[in-house]
Each structure stands twice: as C-alpha cells, then as structure tokens.
C-alpha cells in the first residue's frame with residue numbers, strides 16, 4: 001500500500017512539468033478555462049493569448065498560489081503568439097465567435113474557420129509537437145481545418161489532434177442522472193460521432209440504465225443531449241453559448257491529455273479524432289473513446305455493441321459529419 005502511494009505521488013510531482021497554452025484566453029470560455037488550468041498541478045507554465053485582454057487575465061490568475069507561472073500575450077507584442085506557443089506541450093483553442101439564438105454551429109464557419117486556420121498555422125510553426133485541442137465551433141469542420149494546415153506545413157501528427165467533445169459527455173451524465181434519480185458523478189455515458197446536433201450520438205445502451213429506460217425516456221434524453229447547447233444559447237439570449245460548463249469540460253479533457261503525457265495508464269476520453277472507424281466511407285474524423293498516452297492517442301476504441309436505435313442515429317450522423325468534414329478540408333485545400 002505504502003509503495004503504491006509513494007509511487008503515485010512520485011509520478012505526479014517528479015514528471016509533471018508541462019507548458020499549456022490557451023488561444024482565445026480572454027473570452028467567455030478562455031477565462032474560466034485558464035483559471036481551472038492554473039489549479040492543475042501538472043501545469044507549470046501557463047501561456048494565455050488573445051487578440052485582446054490576455055495580459056490582464058494572466059495577471060489576475062497569476063496571484064493564485066499554485067506552482068505555475070502565467071504569462072499573457074496579445075498581438076501588440078509582435079512575437080506574442082510565438083512566445084505563447086514556443087515549447088508548449090498542450091494547446092487549447094477556444095478562439096472565435098459563439099452562437100446567438102437561431103444560429104447553428106455551422107453558421108459560425110465563415111468567421112471561425114479563418115481564425116482557426118491562422119492559429120493552426122502559428123501552432124504548426126512554433127509548436128509542431130504539441131497536442132492540439134480544438135474547442136472553436138463548428139468542431140466538425142475546424143478540426144479538419146487544423147489537419148489540413150498541419151499537412152501543408154509537413155508537421156501533421158494524427159495522434160496529437162483532438163476535437164473537444166467532452167461537454168457532450170458531461171451533459172449526458174447530468175441529464176441521465178436527472179431522469180434516473182442517481183448521482184451524476186457516478187454516471188458514465190459514451191458519446192460518439194461529432195459535436196453538432198444529430199452528429200452527437202449518446203450510447204445510452206452502454207449504461208447501467210439500459211434496461212430500465214423507457215423508449216420515450218431514451219428518445220427524450222438523446223434529443224436533449226444532442227441539442228443541450230441550444231438550451232444555453234437560448235437562456236443567454238444573445239450573450240453567447242456555454243462557457244462555464246465548457247471550461248470545466250476543457251479542463252477535464254486537457255487534464256486527461258496531460259495525465260497521458262505524464263505516463264498515467266488507462267486514461268480514456270471520448271474525442272473527435274482522425275479515425276479509421278468510418279474512413280472507408282470517406283469520413284476521416286469521428287468521435288469515440290480514445291486512450292491517451294505519452295505520445296497522444298494510444299488507441300482509438302470502436303463503438304462496441306449498438307442498439308438498433310443507435311445504429312440509426314449513427315447512420316444519420318454520418319451524413320452531416322461527412323459534409324462538415326469536407327467543408328473544413330476544402331477551406332484549406334481549395335483556398
């Protein structure tokens with residue numbers, strides 16, 4: 001027992017020494033995400049970049065007594081983005097505009113595609129070996145954009161590119177617990193596919209409630225998980241979309257990437273990744289559980305046994321997914 005504790009505490013203090021960079025750090029997600037990263041003991045160097053406000057956020061967060069230094073940069077420093085990225089291990093990208101009521105995530109493409117392309121170019125130049133975690137919407141298109149930029153730069157590593165879909169997983173646990181009357185912290189739901197409407201596919205048949213949920217409950221839950229983002233967009237009424245729950249989701253995902261880099265075993269998270277699962281059908285990216293390790297993705301898990309209902313959801317998801325992926329790719333390759 002003693003040796004196990006000693007070993008674990010050794011691995012979490014001796015090896016943990018990571019630089020993490022947030023691009024879009026002064027935004028609605030960026031600020032609370034940066035705060036949560038300041039509390040992660042594996043992060044020893046936190047770099048915050050935004051076109052505005054990042055030095056202020058960095059100064060504020062830097063007073064929290066954890067063992068990391070925090071620096072903030074804007075384009076006012078011509079080398080700011082380079083400084084934020086050089087030597088970094090993990091890059092999180094929540095830069096870009098959020099939705100307003102009545103918009104789909106795809107409606108953000110025209111603005112966010114260019115932002116993500118430009119930031120990906122800088123990451124390829126200054127941090128080509130970093131794990132890149134894309135939060136900016138539409139994730140189903142922005143992640144393929146990053147891939148194409150990295151390919152053009154000759155630095156693409158499919159094991160280090162992630163679309164962050166963790167918020168769908170958090171919502172699934174919470175919403176399921178509300179229906180089942182259980183503790184949400186013990187609910188685990190695998191959510192696969194993509195990160196937008198019908199491309200979000202919760203696999204409720206893989207939960208412990210498989211045989212107790214009625215079909216009506218299953219249908220309603222599935223719909224709520226698929227369109228959970230809309231609830232927040234509507235409630236915020238023009239002031240943006242999910243920021244605080246997304247910060248928690250992003251911090252959890254980054255924490256898992258760091259655990260993997262740090263050599264922790266059996267770290268598994270669903271993520272939208274360059275995947276062989278449906279590649280033969282021309283769908284290059286798909287979200288499923290991945291095992292994270294010292295080199296990024298160690299293993300991409302299959303979907304497991306699906307119910308007929310879920311098979312149908314996957315079929316529908318694939319149609320939208322393919323279009324969004326191709327749209328992202330074309331933005332770079334046909335530019």
Ligand SMILES: NC(=O)C1=CN([C@@H]2O[C@H](COP(=O)(O)OP(=O)(O)OC[C@H]3O[C@@H](n4cnc5c(N)ncnc54)[C@H](O)[C@@H]3O)[C@@H](O)[C@H]2O)C=CC1
Pocket residue numbers: 023024025026027028029030049050051052094095096097098099108112115118119134135136137138139164165166167168195240241242243246
């Ligand atoms: N993957 C997911 O599950 C989720 C994704 N999102 C997406 O995250 C993105 C950000 O959302 P919010 O933080 O609410 O928006 P926000 O508008 O509050 O913040 C965005 C930040 O990005 C910055 N920014 C814009 N262009 C930039 C550039 N070229 N370089 C660096 N920073 C830049 C802005 O100055 C701003 O501070 C949106 O696209 C939103 O749709 C939101 C929630 C969940």
Ligand SMILES: O=C([O-])CC(=O)C(=O)O
Pocket residue numbers: 098099105137167228229230232233241242
């Ligand atoms: O709904 C949005 O636009 C933001 C988002 O991706 C989410 O909350 O899942």
